[in-house]
Amino acid sequence: MTRSFADFIGNDASVTQMRTAYTRGQGTHAYLITGPAQIGKRTLAIAFAGQVVCHGLQTEAPCGACPSCHASGRNGHPDIHLVERRDDKRTILTEQAQEVIHQSSLHPYLSTRKVFIVREASVLENEAANRLLKTIEEPPPDTVIILTTNDADQVLPTIRSRCREVGLRTMPLGTVAKGLIDRGVDGDHADLLARLSGGRPGWAIATSDDPAQLTRRDDHLTLLETILATRRTRRLSLADRLEDSRQVARTRERMAGAFEDWISWWRDALVCHAGCPELITNIDREGALRHAAVRLDITQIIAAITRTREAWAHIDANVNPRLAIEGLLLDLPDLT
Numbered sequence: 506m507t508r509s510f511a512d513f514i515g516n517d518a519s520v521t522q523m524r525t526a527y528t529r530g531q532g533t534h535a536y537l538i539t540g541p542a543q544i545g546k547r548t549l550a551i552a553f554a555g556q557v558v559c560h561g562l563q564t565e566a567p568c569g570a571c572p573s574c575h576a577s578g579r580n581g582h583p584d585i586h587l588v589e590r591r592d593d594k595r596t597i598l599t600e601q602a603q604e605v606i607h608q609s610s611l612h613p614y615l616s617t618r619k620v621f622i623v624r625e626a627s628v629l630e631n632e633a634a635n636r637l638l639k640t641i642e643e644p645p646p647d648t649v650i651i652l653t654t655n656d657a658d659q660v661l662p663t664i665r666s667r668c669r670e671v672g673l674r675t676m677p678l679g680t681v682a683k684g685l686i687d688r689g690v691d692g693d694h695a696d697l698l699a700r701l702s703g704g705r706p707g708w709a710i711a712t713s714d715d716p717a718q719l720t721r722r723d724d725h726l727t728l729l730e731t732i733l734a735t736r737r738t739r740r741l742s743l744a745d746r747l748e749d750s751r752q753v754a755r756t757r758e759r760m761a762g763a764f765e766d767w768i769s770w771w772r773d774a775l776v777c778h779a780g781c782p783e784l785i786t787n788i789d790r791e792g793a794l795r796h797a798a799v800r801l802d803i804t805q806i807i808a809a810i811t812r813t814r815e816a817w818a819h820i821d822a823n824v825n826p827r828l829a830i831e832g833l834l835l836d837l838p839d840l841t
């Protein structure tokens with residue numbers, strides 16, 4: 506989990522606030538990093554944690570040379586603890602909060618401080634949040650807690666009021682594209698990534714590092730375009746492509762990813778229909794989008810967005826995913 510402050514595009518004020526907190530002697534013991542999903546909250550938390558555990562804290566941290574920095578660089582500093590929702594759970598459990606409390610009472614292993622990064626503080630179980638609150642109020646002097654959240658309003662107000670809040674915001678697409686180009690991404694690809702990111706540099710950097718994410722999106726959009734070009738009576742077999750025979754949870758995750766991409770495609774169809782194709786996000790799909798915009802009227806496009814959102818909500822509410830996807834497939838318009 507090596508991350509550095511150099512991994513950021515934009516959000517200069519917030520990044521500088523974290524980077525200089527300790528070197529200026531303005532550090533505190535609890536932070537809440539807020540901002541939309543995949544904007545870079547975890548990256549900022551990990552970069553900051555690397556600085557807090559650096560032995561050269563009083564000078565130019567992270568120094569990159571001390572035993573702590575070496576351990577951070579090897580991806581596993583024993584004094585940096587990442588706490589997140591387990592894959593099969595909807596909340597961060599009380600036992601996980603209890604573990605934070607226990608670990609914070611022990612001496613650090615390698616550094617002079619310990620850092621706990623609690624990802625998505627809004628999904629803390631009530632009891633977990635209440636227990637953690639005590640540690641946030643009166644932490645051991647060598648403990649720093651960093652919480653992150655997509656939605657600060659969903660975090661317990663008592664927790665929120667005891668943290669220093671650091672906000673990350675979406676950036677202009679040009680800023681994201683330029684940041685990617687500075688990292689060696691070629692111009693057209695940087696432009697596509699910036700548009701798809703919706704101004705979230707964290708997503709853009711992660712996707713440029715991991716092309717599999719773009720391949721998944723390509724598969725999702727190709728499937729949608731295939732569905733629309735297939736008569737309704739023949740569509741049901743296409744649902745197989747989103748199913749994972751190994752695990753229902755994976756099928757849900759796969760469908761949620763597909764629905765997100767599909768809604769983005771439909772929004773672009775709406776933009777095309779309004780006569781503003783220069784504003785579309787999925788610029789590599791312009792041909793199919795223009796075709797849909799010509800064939801469909803505005804109510805059909807809006808209905809497709811609403812219906813896809815509904816199917817997504819059903820899957821989230823534990824409806825059988827196969828039923829949810831089949832219902833949606835039959836309701837999407839026919840462009841044959």
Ligand SMILES: [Zn+2]
Pocket residue numbers: 558559560561567568569570571572573574
């Ligand atoms: Zn160091």
